[in-house]
Amino acid sequence: MSEHSTTGPDDRRRLAELLGPVVEDAGLFLEDVSLKPSGSGLVLQVLVDLPEDSTGSVDLDRVAEVARAVSETLDRTDPVPGSAYELEVSSPGATRELTERRHWKRSVGRLVRVTPVEGEKFTARLLEVGDDGVVLQRSHQAKKGMAPKLLEPETWAFDAVRRAKVEVEFTD
Template sequence: MDALVTGIIEKVKNYLNENIKNAELDIYDVQFRRERTGWVLRIFIDGANVGLNECVAVSKKVSKWLDEVDIIPYEKYNLEVSTPGANREIRSLEEFKKYIGRYCKVRLKEGDESGRKNYKGIIKDVIESKIRIFVEEENKEFEIEYSHIKKANLDIKF
């Protein structure tokens, strides 16, 4: 990622953290990249009751700020504000703690001692650098070292 893009993302994150983030609304991610349709600034917001109204409000506020500060040197770009969705990536131990009680899927970098690479279950606890996941189909709890995780996402159980 080049310095211009990184600088834009950092400025937007700083603005969001100072002016948008509060007890009910968190900033999940900010992306700025070139796509087939042109440049896109994507902001993902999160919170207990975040929906369309919050996305629209953040979009209006950020759009006004961007017009004032003019930090994006491209004549045309799109601003998108949304939530990370129900299948959002779990990116840290802190996020695992936040989602205790939620259903998730975890893929390991390498198979564990039994050769298993995938787990689907409920996050039961986070102790130091280990995540405890209860897999209902097996009626068993597994402890996974965070550093062994390749990718983890919240998931919806049907």
């Protein structure tokens, strides 16, 4: 849950218990739920993603479908008694931060920007995800215009990575 959220642990758990099955019935994963102040009201943010073993991203039709189902459930249960709120249902962006093992698993094959606990930032291809870490493959371009050379895959423990984020790739 983000640091600017007004959702307490009990509220978050209650909302997740209410909305988790609705999101799962739509074939998605409930990534996060939070209630935040916005102007004179509140925004109930629901973040959904594909299941861990899926590749690709959540398309807008699926987000709209799950938003309707979530809205219907909320209308029946009044989860924020006495408060008006706006519902926002979204999915992680193309450049999502990799904070949990499941995020890494969903990003196998993608380029990731890694900030290690020690050393310089680097970009590498995510090859595989294990229980304790990941296998990354960097590339080196000797001269501009030349094809990059793939370096040997490296194993990185999760606790050796301070921060990681998916990079957007542009192809020719």
